[in-house]
Amino acid sequence: MHDLVHQLKQLDPAPEDSLTGLDEAAFEEVRRGVLATPRPATPHLTREGRGRWLAVAAAAAAVVTSLALLWPRAGAGPLPAEPAASPSDTTSASTSGLPRDTWVRIADAPLSPRHASVTAWVDGVFLVVGGDETAPCPATADCIEPEHLVADGARYDPATDAWTPIADAPAAVANPSGASNPYPQSAVLAGTLYVLGERSMLAYDVASDSWRKLPLPSNSPVLTLVGLDSGLAAFGYDAPTGGYELFDPGTGQWTGHDAPGLPGPIGGATVAAGRLVVSGLVDGDLTRPWTALLDPATGATTRIEDPGLEPQRPAPVGLETSAGGRAVWARAKATAWLLDPATQQWTSVDVPEHTGAFSGRLAMLPVSFYVTVAGMVSLNGHLYDPVSGLWSATPDLPLPSDSPVLAAGGDTVLACYGYVYSEDAAEAGFGDDCYLLRPGPATRGTP
Amino acid sequence: MTSPEERFNAVFARCHRPVLAYALRRADDPTDAADVVAETFLVAWRRLDDLPEGRLELPWLYAVARRVLANQLRGQRRRHALAERLRSELATRQLPAPPEPGSSALADAFARLGENDRELLRLLAWEGLDNAQLAAATGLSPGALRVRLHRARARLAAAMDIRPTVRSR
Numbered sequence: 251m252h253d254l255v256h257q258l259k260q261l262d263p264a265p266e267d268s269l270t271g272l273d274e275a276a277f278e279e280v281r282r283g284v285l286a287t288p289r290p291a292t293p294h295l296t297r298e299g300r301g302r303w304l305a306v307a308a309a310a311a312a313v314v315t316s317l318a319l320l321w322p323r324a325g326a327g328p329l330p331a332e333p334a335a336s337p338s339d340t341t342s343a344s345t346s347g348l349p350r351d352t353w354v355r356i357a358d359a360p361l362s363p364r365h366a367s368v369t370a371w372v373d374g375v376f377l378v379v380g381g382d383e384t385a386p387c388p389a390t391a392d393c394i395e396p397e398h399l400v401a402d403g404a405r406y407d408p409a410t411d412a413w414t415p416i417a418d419a420p421a422a423v424a425n426p427s428g429a430s431n432p433y434p435q436s437a438v439l440a441g442t443l444y445v446l447g448e449r450s451m452l453a454y455d456v457a458s459d460s461w462r463k464l465p466l467p468s469n470s471p472v473l474t475l476v477g478l479d480s481g482l483a484a485f486g487y488d489a490p491t492g493g494y495e496l497f498d499p500g501t502g503q504w505t506g507h508d509a510p511g512l513p514g515p516i517g518g519a520t521v522a523a524g525r526l527v528v529s530g531l532v533d534g535d536l537t538r539p540w541t542a543l544l545d546p547a548t549g550a551t552t553r554i555e556d557p558g559l560e561p562q563r564p565a566p567v568g569l570e571t572s573a574g575g576r577a578v579w580a581r582a583k584a585t586a587w588l589l590d591p592a593t594q595q596w597t598s599v600d601v602p603e604h605t606g607a608f609s610g611r612l613a614m615l616p617v618s619f620y621v622t623v624a625g626m627v628s629l630n631g632h633l634y635d636p637v638s639g640l641w642s643a644t645p646d647l648p649l650p651s652d653s654p655v656l657a658a659g660g661d662t663v664l665a666c667y668g669y670v671y672s673e674d675a676a677e678a679g680f681g682d683d684c685y686l687l688r689p690g691p692a693t694r695g696t697p
Numbered sequence: 698m699t700s701p702e703e704r705f706n707a708v709f710a711r712c713h714r715p716v717l718a719y720a721l722r723r724a725d726d727p728t729d730a731a732d733v734v735a736e737t738f739l740v741a742w743r744r745l746d747d748l749p750e751g752r753l754e755l756p757w758l759y760a761v762a763r764r765v766l767a768n769q770l771r772g773q774r775r776r777h778a779l780a781e782r783l784r785s786e787l788a789t790r791q792l793p794a795p796p797e798p799g800s801s802a803l804a805d806a807f808a809r810l811g812e813n814d815r816e817l818l819r820l821l822a823w824e825g826l827d828n829a830q831l832a833a834a835t836g837l838s839p840g841a842l843r844v845r846l847h848r849a850r851a852r853l854a855a856a857m858d859i860r861p862t863v864r865s866r
Contacts, residue, residue, distance in 0.1 A: 254853050254854060258803065258818060258853075259823065261804060261807070263721065264718040264722045265718075269714055273782070277783065279780075280779050280783055281713070282779070283777070283778070283779025284709075286779075287742065
């Protein structure tokens, strides 16, 4: 019987004897040079900083716990008084008992703490799938290659405050940038969550609790995956200008399409008011954003005049409000623009200078998390209601704000885990808990 | 008590040649291996407190070197002045070429594997790591490692159209 590994050793391009005769002085130069460099402290939280965080978290937890007692589960107990609903209120009966603007600790999830999970809101339940069980690796650190991605998942029903494990995905999946990623790699269509994997697209059907493997689009790697009424649209990183692919769930196949007349590659896409909105930068002039509506059914392309979008961030997110859908350029730093695809009218709002509740860190880097819930969209971490032009008073995340698992759906936001960096191994690690927030109506002026 | 300098010197003395060999086996240009060695030991010096002792010391350094090589492939190549002499030394040496597809059936089969499979088999065959060291070098759990290793061997055998010999280490 062959031992291929033994044979493979014969192919070693640098066997021990090949290094004989190397001048030790060359290594000595390396050793001395290394020792001459300082040993900087790792950018972990100090014990003092961690202590301060714990004090704040403990105080927040006390408030949350006491308020959680007021959440009437299964219809029992009195409801806390609520302010009048905003015009964009989308409260469902299932969560109407939740106190507003309060993070409520929910049942323990049947998952190990993690980050970078794929999350979705499908048919009234949250899905949390996959992710990474190891510490998020700071961009500037010298981490050993992390590869603890997982394939398990669970669904959470906010109506019953119950988690249920779901079938494992056929392969590990992750959303490395979590909720700070405006370029979705997953989409929901007709009760099915589609996730772009490494080798295939994975589809999870909530009703049958089962996964299928499907082909990836040919323009992989995909920049953005968008769910349409009748299929999925995938926009590739390296696709030619105007090129994109559509997935037909009936045939399970992707087909290539071309959007004529676009002035540059598609840099971001979303669906709002049932219309596919795409945006990007002009070929050869990266200071000039453009926006257009695509109609995959007819192939028609409609250019929309640029109102002055910030060119660094041409990725819109979709938002449904009581007054119709909006595409929101939510990554803006100074002025966020909102497009009503039905009327092709733009509106704008100044982005608050200070970060709000949906801000945090991603492996130590400050980020904003993109949340759309109850007709509101997060801008620099604050929830904004474009119908009233007001802002919601959202309390801070009740868990470590580095790399939390976040999902928004219906009128609630789910938040789990989060990671704490510490030089003390006993203090470093993931949070264990999950919380649910039902944002109150927007009643405030600019935060 | 051992000072950081003393510990680093001991680690360097034990590991500088294996780390160079690791880099030479994977770098496109042998002179790049000099910078991989320099960068890897710079990381080890900065993170000396994290560096495990004993049998997991070298796998830890391999894991760092792998990351440095990955950065090089992404175009983030650094030239270290402290590696100048080693770079010159490597530039003038005749080293065996990495296995090229077409040179043998095994080289062909090996080239057809995915990078994760190739790296596992390289660490096993060329660096001679055992399972615990492989787990440390790759960050895999022991269970996941066993599965990956089995699959990598099986895929290599399949690529050569023969049945694998699965040998527990």
